[in-house]
Structures are given as structure tokens and as C-alpha cells.
Amino acid sequence: MSESAASSPLAVPPRESAHSANPALHHQFEDIEQQHDAGNFGMWVFLATEMLFFGGVFTGYIIYRSLYYSGFAAGSRGLEIDLGAAMMFVLLASSFTMAMAVHAAREGKHRPLIGFLTATIILGIAFLGMKFTEYFHKWQEHMVPGLNFHPALESLRGAPERTVEMFMCFYFFMTGLHALHMIIGIGLLTIMAILAWRGKISRENYNRVEVSGLYWHFVDIIWIYLFPLLYLIGGRYK
Amino acid sequence: MSTAVAEVPVQSRIHYLNANYGIKSWLFTTDHKRIALLYLGSITLMFFIGGAMAVLMRLHLIEPAGALVQPETYNKLFTMHGVVMLFFFLVPSIPATLGNFLVPMMIGARDLAFPRLNLLSWYVYITGATFTLYSLISGGVDTGWTFYTPLSTHYLTTHVIAAAMGIFINGFSSILTGLNFIVTIHKMRAPGMTWKRMPLFLWSMYATSVIFVLATPVIAIALFLVMLERVFHVGIFDPAIGGDPVLFQHLFWFYSHPAVYIMILPGMGVVSELVTCFSRKKPFGYIFIAYSSLAIAMISFFVWGHHMFVSGQSLYAGFIFSALSFAVAIPSAIKVFNWTATLYKGSISYQAPMLYALGFIGLFTMGGLTGLFLASMATDIHLHDTYFVIAHFHYIMVGGAVMAYLGGIHFWWPKITGRLYHDGWARFAALVIFVGFNLTFFPQYMLGYLGMPRRYAVYPAEFQVLNVMSSAGASILGVGYLIPFVYLLWSIRYGPVAGANPWGAKGLEWETPSPPPTDNFEEPPIVPEEPYGYAEPEHAHV
Amino acid sequence: MNEENPSVGTYILVFMTLLVLAALTTGIAYVDLGPFNTVIALAIAVVKMSLVGLFFMHLWYSPGLSRIVVLAGFFWLALMVSFTLADVFTRSWINPPGP
Numbered sequence: 027m028s029e030s031a032a033s034s035p036l037a038v039p040p041r042e043s044a045h046s047a048n049p050a051l052h053h054q055f056e057d058i059e060q061q062h063d064a065g066n067f068g069m070w071v072f073l074a075t076e077m078l079f080f081g082g083v084f085t086g087y088i089i090y091r092s093l094y095y096s097g098f099a100a101g102s103r104g105l106e107i108d109l110g111a112a113m114m115f116v117l118l119a120s121s122f123t124m125a126m127a128v129h130a131a132r133e134g135k136h137r138p139l140i141g142f143l144t145a146t147i148i149l150g151i152a153f154l155g156m157k158f159t160e161y162f163h164k165w166q167e168h169m170v171p172g173l174n175f176h177p178a179l180e181s182l183r184g185a186p187e188r189t190v191e192m193f194m195c196f197y198f199f200m201t202g203l204h205a206l207h208m209i210i211g212i213g214l215l216t217i218m219a220i221l222a223w224r225g226k227i228s229r230e231n232y233n234r235v236e237v238s239g240l241y242w243h244f245v246d247i248i249w250i251y252l253f254p255l256l257y258l259i260g261g262r263y264k
Numbered sequence: 265m266s267t268a269v270a271e272v273p274v275q276s277r278i279h280y281l282n283a284n285y286g287i288k289s290w291l292f293t294t295d296h297k298r299i300a301l302l303y304l305g306s307i308t309l310m311f312f313i314g315g316a317m318a319v320l321m322r323l324h325l326i327e328p329a330g331a332l333v334q335p336e337t338y339n340k341l342f343t344m345h346g347v348v349m350l351f352f353f354l355v356p357s358i359p360a361t362l363g364n365f366l367v368p369m370m371i372g373a374r375d376l377a378f379p380r381l382n383l384l385s386w387y388v389y390i391t392g393a394t395f396t397l398y399s400l401i402s403g404g405v406d407t408g409w410t411f412y413t414p415l416s417t418h419y420l421t422t423h424v425i426a427a428a429m430g431i432f433i434n435g436f437s438s439i440l441t442g443l444n445f446i447v448t449i450h451k452m453r454a455p456g457m458t459w460k461r462m463p464l465f466l467w468s469m470y471a472t473s474v475i476f477v478l479a480t481p482v483i484a485i486a487l488f489l490v491m492l493e494r495v496f497h498v499g500i501f502d503p504a505i506g507g508d509p510v511l512f513q514h515l516f517w518f519y520s521h522p523a524v525y526i527m528i529l530p531g532m533g534v535v536s537e538l539v540t541c542f543s544r545k546k547p548f549g550y551i552f553i554a555y556s557s558l559a560i561a562m563i564s565f566f567v568w569g570h571h572m573f574v575s576g577q578s579l580y581a582g583f584i585f586s587a588l589s590f591a592v593a594i595p596s597a598i599k600v601f602n603w604t605a606t607l608y609k610g611s612i613s614y615q616a617p618m619l620y621a622l623g624f625i626g627l628f629t630m631g632g633l634t635g636l637f638l639a640s641m642a643t644d645i646h647l648h649d650t651y652f653v654i655a656h657f658h659y660i661m662v663g664g665a666v667m668a669y670l671g672g673i674h675f676w677w678p679k680i681t682g683r684l685y686h687d688g689w690a691r692f693a694a695l696v697i698f699v700g701f702n703l704t705f706f707p708q709y710m711l712g713y714l715g716m717p718r719r720y721a722v723y724p725a726e727f728q729v730l731n732v733m734s735s736a737g738a739s740i741l742g743v744g745y746l747i748p749f750v751y752l753l754w755s756i757r758y759g760p761v762a763g764a765n766p767w768g769a770k771g772l773e774w775e776t777p778s779p780p781p782t783d784n785f786e787e788p789p790i791v792p793e794e795p796y797g798y799a800e801p802e803h804a805h806v
Numbered sequence: 807m808n809e810e811n812p813s814v815g816t817y818i819l820v821f822m823t824l825l826v827l828a829a830l831t832t833g834i835a836y837v838d839l840g841p842f843n844t845v846i847a848l849a850i851a852v853v854k855m856s857l858v859g860l861f862f863m864h865l866w867y868s869p870g871l872s873r874i875v876v877l878a879g880f881f882w883l884a885l886m887v888s889f890t891l892a893d894v895f896t897r898s899w900i901n902p903p904g905p
Contacts, residue, residue, distance in 0.1 A: 083500075
């Protein structure tokens with residue numbers, strides 16, 4: 027190519043020095059800022075896809091809740107609001123610890139990073155434990171569509187059985203999809219924790235923790251919506 | 265600035281093809297150019313598989329009572345033809361091959377933003393293709409590529425889950441590709457390359473990527489829900505619990521309509537490059553062509569209900585979708601006008617890529633115009649689910665997208681392989697394809713208008729002549745597709761060595777050797793000038 | 807680029823607010839406000855989402871491009887929901903002429 031490029035006033039500084047100075051810098055990027063920027067932006071684009079992915083089920087939910095409100099309210103009142111609220115608090119706490127983990131990574135603080143990541147993972151596992159407990163209870167109450175849906179009459183609270191079954195479909199599909207994302211998130215954070223334990227996370231490459239955090243917070247936000255939409259329909263004052 | 269045509273490239277030069285040898289260097293590569301070739305091989309295989317099913321269908325339809333297969337088998341043929349061709353050939357075709365190869369080069373970067381995600385996207389594609397081919401081999405699926413409920417969820421015993429899983433998984437491949445392109449185009453343009461200095465191919469890849477990212481998740485969830493309903497025998501589309509099967513159609517078409525724009529937008533980008541190079545003119549109305557890509561991407565999301573006019577959808581919703589469907593034709597028309605104006609008073613040459621581009625312009629226009637008949641609710645009621653629809657979308661997908669794909673492959677072939685193919689054979693093949701295509705699909709417009717339904721294994725005897733014409737055309741078209749396969753592969757070994765810029769085209773990718781080095785450019789490029797700097801034909805600039 | 811990210815104090819404040827809001831939304835469910843139960847629950851959810859998004863996910867401190875991506879996600883979601891609802895709820899408004 028043209029040799030003049032290196033000496034022209036528009037010349038880009040030789041890339042070798044930037045890349046040898048920072049082994050965390052990938053070869054396709056010019057500097058670490060571009061790499062961070064791209065990483066964050068990429069994760070936001072991915073989260074937009076997740077919005078549309080969950081959005082499909084939310085669309086169905088909105089339609090059927092409007093059509094079958096009594097059934098949805100009946101099914102909702104059959105859910106364990108204390109467990110649901112506990113799960114909400116656990117996830118919010120996990121978002122806090124995740125934010126603190128990212129903060130620690132950015133500051134290059136090794137121990138707090140591992141600590142906060144571990145806390146987040148534990149909170150995530152606690153969430154899943156509660157979720158599967160709930161599922162088990164629903165199984166015992168014969169409220170699982172497709173498997174053993176034979177609700178007791180009082181569970182229906184006067185609503186047509188098929189509409190309650192529709193609600194339970196949404197309950198299991200939406201929380202199940204959410205739980206699947208939680209499992210993936212826990213896996214991701216475990217990998218981050220292992221990398222941090224091995225000293226592989228530094229101020230230069232903390233972006234991977236930040237990006238994992240974005241994913242984790244998104245999954246939290248989904249639950250922020252699932253909680254009122256599934257557990258609080260029609261209120262608990264009756 | 266551009267390397268002279270007479271330059272003899274040094275054969276012992278290291279480039280991306282010979283930088284590493286061995287199967288591991290290909291299967292574990294993160295070089296976008298090698299990944300593009302991995303995709304090229306895979307989608308070519310899927311193209312011939314899908315094509316084989318088309319051949320079987322056209323052979324079957326030679327006789328009104330069906331000449332070849334049982335009706336149940338026929339149902340599987342059209343389903344798998346659609347699934348394989350759409351999801352595993354057309355959707356990835358230009359983006360995953362030409363897009364992967366060219367986006368970093370046109371932008372002046374060394375690679376995409378996320379090379380490892382790029383490789384992952386190919387493995388995800390292969391996994392999806394494996395599931396789908398498994399469903400094909402174990403007997404096929406007969407839902408139609410549209411998987412409508414409750415047929416797909418409750419009434420069929422064929423391998424719906426395997427096929428749906430294949431498409432679901434493949435969706436992630438699309439999402440990763442689109443994500444990669446969006447981040448690369450936003451964040452990694454070379455110094456001096458503003459948005460308005462980007463080649464039009466990049467604008468169309470960007471618009472396509474936006475659709476990839478926003479639409480694909482919705483078909484993923486739609487098919488996921490179908491799979492759940494099949495497994496649990498109950499679900500949200502199930503009328504037994506108050507479900508609405510049409511809800512599936514909404515979710516399905518929310519993706520699948522923008523998906524057809526995924527299939528055509530890259531082709532339009534290629535055509536912009538071909539038309540400018542082979543008329544040696546800068547594009548007429550560059551900014552209009554660029555923005556029309558974005559407009560198509562956006563408006564394509566507003567029109568999906570035009571596939572559902574007779575599904576029981578509300579007539580009011582139908583009005584809205586119909587009106588918006590007329591609107592989405594406008595940016596496409598703008599492109600056709602601008603390409604034509606670019607050709608006007610250009611210094612036109614008729615190498616094979618240009619033949620494909622010209623074919624595209626004509627055939628896409630015909631296909632697009634017939635879309636208006638379908639967008640209009642009153643005529644759609646007559647034409648829905650007839651061969652008119654089939655002819656419409658094949659004019660766009662095959663007469664448009666596949667021709668643009670072939671044109672692009674030929675145009676960038678010297679860059680990709682460092683070899684020139686035999687242009688005489690290429691032009692011959694282009695003409696064979698053009699003739700075969702029209703003979704195959706023009707009669708289908710007539711068949712549809714006369715009332716022959718689609719997805720039927722038998723038909724009334726009065727339609728036989730047109731069906732036989734169509735089948736004859738299909739055999740010519742099939743031969744036409746085989747010819748490039750032969751001479752292109754031959755050229756890799758025996759073709760003349762190509763220089764950096766055999767066409768004398770403008771663009772960063774032509775300013776690097778053919779084949780390019782692994783890092784694309786020996787020096788990071790800087791872009792001080794506007795794109796398409798072809799000399800004005802009438803007025804010589806001093 | 808990422809120079810100004812929230813301080814630990816900000817994180818703690820946001821977390822406390824989130825906990826209060828979560829308690830609020832749970833508590834209000836036990837009070838009969840008719841249709842406003844749903845409205846308030848959703849409003850609180852939106853506020854919680856905004857707090858998590860702006861502060862924990864750093865959107866407040868991020869380049870505008872990331873915010874555009876989020877808005878685009880919402881817009882497209884709204885599009886999907888609204889057009890689908892437009893079909894489902896207007897089906898009975900007009901019936902095509904029967905045979």
C-alpha cells in the first residue's frame with residue numbers, strides 16, 4: 027500500500043505500540059476505550075433483542091388478561107405473594123451487589139470484586155431455590171397445565187377453569203423463561219468469579235464484568251415487571 | 265491511489281487464505297473473511313438441498329393428478345423447501361457471506377467488533393441446520409414454513425419440534441451477525457469515514473442488521489411457544505383454554521414480514537455497488553438511496569397484517585396494514601428510480617455482475633408491483649393462497665435477491681479468491697438463469713389469477729399447460745444455477761490471477777491486494793474523499 | 807468515557823429506594839383501590855426499572871447511542887403490542903358481509 031500514509035498529517039499512530047502496551051486490547055480495536063464502548067454498546071443491542079423476545083409473551087399476556095380478567099385474577103391470588111415479594115427483594119439485592127462488583131472491578135479492587143460477585147451468585151441461587159419451591163407447591167396443588175391441572179374448586183374463585191389454566195400457562199412460561207435467563211446469568215457470573223479469582227480481571231479489561239452486569243440487571247428488570255403482573259392482579263384485599 | 269491493472273501480484277505473498285493451513289485454522293478462525301467462506305460453503309449446500317425439493321415439486325406438478333409423490337409427501341416438500349430456502353439460505357446469504365467479508369473492509373477496519381461472536385454465529389447456524397436436516401431426514405414436516413397453529417401444535421405427528429428448534433437456534437445466528445454489524449458500523453469506521461461517506465452496501469447492511477436484531481427474537485419466542493404447546497399439549501394458542509391461534513400468526517409475521525426485507529435489502533445494497541461500478545458513475549441521489557434503506561427497515565415492521573387479511577383479523581386492522589403496505593413500496597421505488605437515473609448516460613459495460621444487477625432491477629420491480637395487488641385487501645381476497653403469491657415472492661426472492669447474491673459473488677470473487685472467473689460463461693449462465701426464471705414463474709402469476717391454490721398436490725386439468733411451462737422453466741433455471749458452481753470452482757485453481765482492482769471500482773476493499781491480508785490493510789486507511797469517485801463521463805475534471 | 811460513574815453512595819441510595827418501592831407495591835396490593843391497583847403497581851414498576859436502568863446499568867452516564875437502543879426496543883415492543891391489540895379488540899366492530 028502507500029508508504030506516504032505513515033508520514034502524512036492525517037497519519038494514524040502505529041498500532042503495534044498500543045497493542046503491545048495493553049495485552050487486554052484486542053487486535054481489531056484502536057484503543058481500549060473503543061473496545062469498552064463497543065462491548066457495552068453490543069450488550070445493549072443484545073438486551074434490545076431480549077426485550078422483543080420477552081415481549082412476545084408479554085403481548086400474549088396483555089391480550090388474555092384483558093379478555094379473561096377474572097381467570098387471571100383468580101390464578102394470581104393463588105400465587106404465594108410472600109415468596110414472590112421475597113424473590114423481588116432478593117433480586118434487587120443481587121442487582122445492588124452486581125453494581126458494587128462492577129464498581130470494584132473498575133477500581134481494580136480484587137477482593138471486593140470476588141466478594142460481590144459471589145454474593146450476587148448466591149442471591150441468584152436463592153432466587154432459583156424459591157422459584158422451584160413455588161413450582162413444587164403448584165405441582166402439589168394440581169395447578170400445572172399440561173401435567174396435572176385439576177384445580178380445587180376454591181382455587182378457581184368463581185372464574186371459568188380454562189381461563190385460570192390460561193393464566194397458569196403464562197405464569198409458568200414467563201417465570202420459566204425468566205428462570206432460564208437467571209441460570210444463564212449465574213453461569214456467566216460464575217465464569218467472571220473464576221476469572222477474578224485467577225487474577226484475570228484488571229482495570230483494563232473489567233469491561234467483561236460490566237457487560238455481565240448489564241445482562242444481570244436486565245433479568246432483574248424482567249422480574250420487576252413479572253412480580254406485579256403475575257402476583258398482584260386484582261389485589262389481595264379480598 | 266488505485267493500483268494499476270497491469271500489476272503482477274507476487275504469488276508468494278501471505279494473505280488470509282494461506283496465512284494458516286489445516287482444518288483447525290478454519291474451524292477455529294476468527295478472521296471474518298474465513299468465516300464468510302465457511303458460511304459460503306454451508307449456505308450453498310443448503311441452497312442445493314432446498315433446490316432439490318423445488319425440482320421434485322415441479323416434476324410432480326407436471327400432471328394434474330400429481331406425477332411423483334403422495335400428497336402428504338408433497339406437503340413436506342413445500343414445507344422443507346420454504347424452511348431451508350428462507351431460513352438457511354436467503355436470510356444469511358448476502359449478510360453472512362458478502363457482509364461478513366466486506367463490512368470490515370469497506371469500513372477500513374481489521375475485523376468486525378466481535379470476531380469470536382462471529383465464529384459462534386456460524387456454529388449456531390450449523391447447529392440449527394443440523395436440527396432442520398434431521399427433521400428432513402426423519403420424514404419431514406408438513407406444516408408449511410409458516411407453522412400455523414393449531415395444525416402445528418395439535419394435529420400433526422411429524423417432526424415439528426425438530427424443525428422449529430432448528431429455526432429457533434438459527435435465529436440466534438442472525439441476531440449475532442446483526443449485532444456485530446451494528447456495533448462495527450457505529451464504532452469502527454476508519455478516520456474520515458463519516459456516515460455519508462459509507463458505500464451504499466454498508467447502509468443496506470446496517471438497515472438489515474437493525475431488522476435482524478429487532479425482528480428475529482419474536483419468531484424465536486413464537487416458535488418456542490409452539491414447541492412448548494406441542495410438548496405440554498396446552499398453551500397460549502390453544503382454543504381449549506381460550507387461546508387464539510391468530511396470535512401465533514401475529515407473532516410469526518411480526519418477524520417474517522421484516523424478514524423478507526432482510527432478504528432483499530442486502531441485495532439492493534449489492535445492486536447499488538454494481539450499477540455504479542459498471543456505469544462508471546456515482547449513484548444518483550446517494551442520500552435518498554441510503555435513507556430509503558432505513559425507511560424500508562422501519563416501515564417493514566408496520567405491515568405484517570397483510571399476510572392475515574383472511575385469517576379472521578379485524579377489518580379495521582386490515583385497513584391500517586393495507587395502507588401502510590402501500591407506503592412501504594415507496595422507498596423501494598425510490599431506489600429503482602435512482603438506479604435507473606444512475607444508469608442514464610453512464611458508461612455501461614455488461615459483464616456478468618452487471619447482467620445480474622440489470623436482471624434484479626427489472627424482476628424486482630415486477631415482483632414489487634405485484635405486491636401492491638396483494639396489499640390491496642379486495643384483490644388479496646381473490647389472490648391469497650394462490651400461485652399469484654408464489655410468483656410474487658419468487659420474483660422478489662429469486663429474481664431479486666438470488667440474482668443480486670450471484671451478482672455480488674461474481675463481482676467480489678476476484679477480491680475473495682484472487683482469481684478471475686471466465687466472464688463468457690458467467691454471462692451465458694446469467695442469461696440462462698434469466699430465461700429459466702421467467703419461464704418458471706411468469707406462468708404462475710397467471711395460474712394464481714386464474715385460481716390455482718398454492719400448497720396443493722393436485723390441480724384441475726385446465727391448469728396443466730401453464731404448470732408444464734413452469735416446470736420446463738424450472739429445469740432450465742436449475743441448469744443455470746449449476747453452471748456458475750462449475751466455473752467458479754474451476755477458477756479458484758485455474759483462473760487468471762486477479763489484481764487488486766480488476767473492475768476499476770471505487771471502494772476501500774479494492775485498495776488492498778486480492779486476496780487481502782489477514783488484517784485487511786497493510787496500513788490503516790484514511791478516507792479523505794467522497795465515495796464513488798468515478799470520473800463524470802461528460803465533463804472531464806482537471 | 808466512563809469517567810463519571812455513580813459513587814457507592816449513589817448505589818446505596820438507589821438500592822434503598824428500590825426496596826422501599828418493592829415494599830410499597832406489595833403493601834398497596836392489600837388495599838382496595840379498584841382499577842388504580844394495577845395503575846400504581848405498573849407505575850412503581852416503571853420507576854424501579856428506571857432506577858435500575860439509569861444507575862445500576864449506568865444509562866444516565868452512557869453515550870446517547872445506548873439510550874437510543876433502549877428507546878428503540880421499547881418503541882418496537884409498543885408497536886408489536888399495539889397493532890396486535892388493535893386487531894384483537896376491533897374484530898367485533900365490523901363483520902365482513904356473510905354468504
